[in-house]
Amino acid sequence: MKVSILTLFPEMFHGVFSSSILKQAQEKGVIQFNVVNFRDYSTDRHKRVDDYPYGGGGGMVLTPQPLFDAVDALKAEQSSASNEKPPRVILLCPQGEKYTQEKAEELAKEDHLMLICGHYEGYDERIREHIITDEISIGDYVLTGGEIGAMVISDSITRLQSGALGNEQSAVTDSHSTGLLEYPHYTRPAEFRNMKVPDILLSGHHERINTWRRQQSLKRTFERRPDMLEEIELSDKDADFIKFLK
Structure with missing residues (x-):
């Protein structure tokens, strides 16, 4: 390009x-x-x-x-x-x-x-x-x-060009790319100044981790940019979680 x-x-x-x-x-x-x-x-x-x-x-x-x-x-x-x-x-x-x-x-x-x-x-x-x-x-x-x-x-x-980023998945999951704000990230150490990484991220259970990340994206968008939720198609599970947040 x-x-x-x-x-x-x-x-x-x-x-x-x-x-x-x-x-x-x-x-x-x-x-x-x-x-x-x-x-x-x-x-x-x-x-x-x-x-x-x-x-x-x-x-x-x-x-x-x-x-x-x-x-x-x-x-x-x-x-x-x-x-x-x-x-x-x-x-x-x-x-x-x-x-x-x-x-x-x-x-x-x-x-x-x-x-x-x-x-x-x-x-x-x-x-x-x-x-x-x-x-x-x-x-x-x-x-x-x-x-x-x-x-x-x-x-x-x-950053959207193929080969520009070290991890091609990074651009796909960025805030706004999915229609939602991005979920929170954590790295080592697992505990720092008595602040712990959520247990789910240490579990190794990828399906549950993906569910947690989706819910965190929904929660962050709901709290910070609720207008964005009106512009995307939510699954039934997504809609139930938003109701729970409300």
């Missing part, structure tokens, strides 16, 4: 992409990141990428030319190198669809993503109308730019 990130601050990505799982995934050839400074595509003699908005108002607006040319160049580079389907071009902005694990799983199946990180007051609307396939927001708040959102998306889709 290839992820192209169009930004005015490429240096922000150096630490993120050269550490931990993202670094290892690149070394394994699981994913490729291409960070592009779209200021390089500006035809302005001063390399400006923004201008005052028509009609007045505060702030500056990103002009269309640098982003149009950058996206065109990256698409041309891709078409000459492979037969991949056209990339999804994603605009990071507060007006976009709220990012979820379900969206991460959808995007993780693509061959190529382009993530556009905005700054200033906003984008010239023609960018939205003629380049973009998706608009995504990582939450109901405003950041200084789209770079952190692009890092969030990059991290979440990388």
Whole structure:
């Protein structure tokens, strides 16, 4: 999988992409990141990428030319190198669809993503109308730019790629992947400062352990994110356990 990130601050990505799982995934050839400074595509003699908005108002607006040319160049580079389907071009902005694990799983199946990180007051609307396939927001708040959102998306889709994690089962059982929050984990020692690991986890009875974990996921979701329970299909046993909790 290839992820192209169009930004005015490429240096922000150096630490993120050269550490931990993202670094290892690149070394394994699981994913490729291409960070592009779209200021390089500006035809302005001063390399400006923004201008005052028509009609007045505060702030500056990103002009269309640098982003149009950058996206065109990256698409041309891709078409000459492979037969991949056209990339999804994603605009990071507060007006976009709220990012979820379900969206991460959808995007993780693509061959190529382009993530556009905005700054200033906003984008010239023609960018939205003629380049973009998706608009995504990582939450109901405003950041200084789209770079952190692009890092969030990059991290979440990388760990879903086959071979990215040491244990393939980890991504499957994560919070939100199952529609529930993840059950609690314990490791050695079995007792620490008079705090003991639940006996069921030491029993070796895998069926009972799985039942306990399912119930703990239901309990944690019920207590912390009850809204999530309305969006998933519960078995009869699940529904009885929720009644018990209530």
